[in-house]
Amino acid sequence: MTSNLFSFEVQSEKNAARIRVLGEIDMAAEQPLVAATSEVLSSGACASVVLDLTGVSFMDSSGLRGVLRCQQMAQTHAVPFKLVVGDGPVARLFKLAGITGQLEYE
Amino acid sequence: MGGLVVGAEERERLRAVQRYDILDSPPDGAFDRITAVAARLFDVPIAIVSIVDTDRIWFKSHHGLAAEEIGRDPGLCASAILGDGPWVVNDAKVDPRTLANPLVAGDFGLQFYAGIPLRTQDGYNLGTLCVIDYEPREVSDAEVATLTDLAAVVMDEMELRMSARRAVGLEAQLRRNAETVADTLQASLIPPAIPAVSGLDVVSRYHVARRDQVGGDFYDVVPTEWGTAVFVGDACGKGTTAAAAAGSARWALHAVMLDEADPAAAMIRLNTVLATSGDMQYVTAAVAAFRRGPDSTEVAVAIGGHPHPLLLRRAGLIETVGITGPIIGWFPDSRYNTALAALQPGDVLVMFTDGLLEAAAGHGETNDRAIREILTPLANHSAAEIADRLDAAIGTDRRDDAAFVVARAL
Numbered sequence: 472m473t474s475n476l477f478s479f480e481v482q483s484e485k486n487a488a489r490i491r492v493l494g495e496i497d498m499a500a501e502q503p504l505v506a507a508t509s510e511v512l513s514s515g516a517c518a519s520v521v522l523d524l525t526g527v528s529f530m531d532s533s534g535l536r537g538v539l540r541c542q543q544m545a546q547t548h549a550v551p552f553k554l555v556v557g558d559g560p561v562a563r564l565f566k567l568a569g570i571t572g573q574l575e576y577e
Numbered sequence: 578m579g580g581l582v583v584g585a586e587e588r589e590r591l592r593a594v595q596r597y598d599i600l601d602s603p604p605d606g607a608f609d610r611i612t613a614v615a616a617r618l619f620d621v622p623i624a625i626v627s628i629v630d631t632d633r634i635w636f637k638s639h640h641g642l643a644a645e646e647i648g649r650d651p652g653l654c655a656s657a658i659l660g661d662g663p664w665v666v667n668d669a670k671v672d673p674r675t676l677a678n679p680l681v682a683g684d685f686g687l688q689f690y691a692g693i694p695l696r697t698q699d700g701y702n703l704g705t706l707c708v709i710d711y712e713p714r715e716v717s718d719a720e721v722a723t724l725t726d727l728a729a730v731v732m733d734e735m736e737l738r739m740s741a742r743r744a745v746g747l748e749a750q751l752r753r754n755a756e757t758v759a760d761t762l763q764a765s766l767i768p769p770a771i772p773a774v775s776g777l778d779v780v781s782r783y784h785v786a787r788r789d790q791v792g793g794d795f796y797d798v799v800p801t802e803w804g805t806a807v808f809v810g811d812a813c814g815k816g817t818t819a820a821a822a823a824g825s826a827r828w829a830l831h832a833v834m835l836d837e838a839d840p841a842a843a844m845i846r847l848n849t850v851l852a853t854s855g856d857m858q859y860v861t862a863a864v865a866a867f868r869r870g871p872d873s874t875e876v877a878v879a880i881g882g883h884p885h886p887l888l889l890r891r892a893g894l895i896e897t898v899g900i901t902g903p904i905i906g907w908f909p910d911s912r913y914n915t916a917l918a919a920l921q922p923g924d925v926l927v928m929f930t931d932g933l934l935e936a937a938a939g940h941g942e943t944n945d946r947a948i949r950e951i952l953t954p955l956a957n958h959s960a961a962e963i964a965d966r967l968d969a970a971i972g973t974d975r976r977d978d979a980a981f982v983v984a985r986a987l
Contacts, residue, residue, distance in 0.1 A: 498815060529941040531977075532793075532814060532859075532861075533814045535904075536814065536859065560941055564943060566901070568903065569902045569903040573908055
């Protein structure tokens with residue numbers, strides 16, 4: 472089952488981009504999330520990206536893959552990429568997936 | 578009228594009637610409105626949408642008439658469909674075409690009939706839109722033109738209904754195809770039957786959330802020279818891509834475990850294979866290696882981004898087994914650890930996918946408390962009894978597939 476209950480807010484300040492992700496990040500949200508991050512990275516003037524996932528109410532394996540793809544893209548662009556996960560469902564999913572230590576946080 | 582010879586042409590026409598699948602269909606407001614309009618425009622008591630069948634004339638709509646069909650022989654519609662255009666009888670009692678017709682000469686007393694053939698796009702007349710009166714009357718060319726337009730509306734409605742039926746049929750066919758693909762793929766994710774393994778009673782279950790959408794859960798039970806490997810996994814995402822990744826992971830792990838008794842070492846090998854495939858997929862898995870000792874069974878467990886297997890002791894205590902390592906097939910340098918536990922006869926290892934967590938505890942749940950609560954009272958039960966209780970907890974209303982394997986030490 473997929474939903475369209477997600478949204479992104481992109482803020483840029485002095486070439487530092489901050490993408491705030493809200494709602495349910497599942498199969499329906501994976502590609503839009505990757506596209507939004509790709510757009511930020513390709514804008515040229517982007518020196519760092521923070522993906523703020525504290526507003527995510529649900530994330531499944533497709534959503535997690537979306538986040539990992541964003542991280543991979545930033546790496547390809549040689550742009551520092553950091554996450555904010557809080558202590559909600561995203562933090563629990565990262566723990567279950569055993570990837571908490573594999574990513575960088577703000 | 579006389580009996581009509583059913584020639585090749587009439588057989589084709591009857592085939593066209595069948596194609597529209599309208600005979601004996603329930604009343605339909607759209608057709609009833611058309612006959613009501615026709616009756617009002619012509620100021621006649623009766624208006625009919627008729628379909629001429631093999632031996633009867635069936636009325637799709639019959640305004641001002643109780644009968645739902647009449648025999649084909651006395652019916653005037655059977656004559657009306659023989660031509661290409663309007664068939665008008667102004668005064669039936671004197672018209673040589675109709676004066677001997679029982680509907681005209683008999684009690685019914687029909688004296689006026691104007692019918693327009695309902696012509697299909699490929700040129701077959703299915704029946705008529707007709708107006709009938711008990712008095713003789715004249716009709717103008719304009720009135721006949723109006724009736725002709727209304728007959729065209731009747732045909733449009735019939736075409737629409739046929740298209741809708743075809744679309745529904747096509748959709749059902751597509752769904753059946755999708756289900757066949759899903760079933761075939763799904764069958765590659767699990768063994769057709771659990772092999773008999775020494776020292777263990779193993780029961781597995783697989784619950785599919787949607788039959789037309791294949792999921793990515795997989796498991797296997799592999800008898801080897803060193804003991805028995807059991808693993809449960811889940812490929813990220815849904816659909817055929819996820820199922821293909823799950824199938825690859827299952828067989829890769831199956832092959833590796835044949836000569837690798839250390840689950841962590843097997844997981845590292847699987848991770849290397851999948852991480853270098855470049856397919857943007859990862860899987861999660863819990864792998865257990867069972868080896869029979871002199872007085873207990875030793876189980877070694879490794880976990881890659883997957884829910885912990887639960888060890889239900891014969892006395893009712895529940896322990897988690899294994900140390901969580903990263904999801905498998907994403908980071909090329911992932912490392913995994915093997916944890917050991919000794920099983921006494923009656924101890925049970927339960928391995929499952931996150932679909933069971935969600936089904937037992939709710940959407941997005943990663944805590945296994947609900948599963949522990951189900952398992953605790955099942956201490957010292959058979960593997961099949963435990964599986965039955967987990968099945969009941971999974972229920973039917975799920976958004977994700979769920980799979981589990983219950984292995985009880987004998």
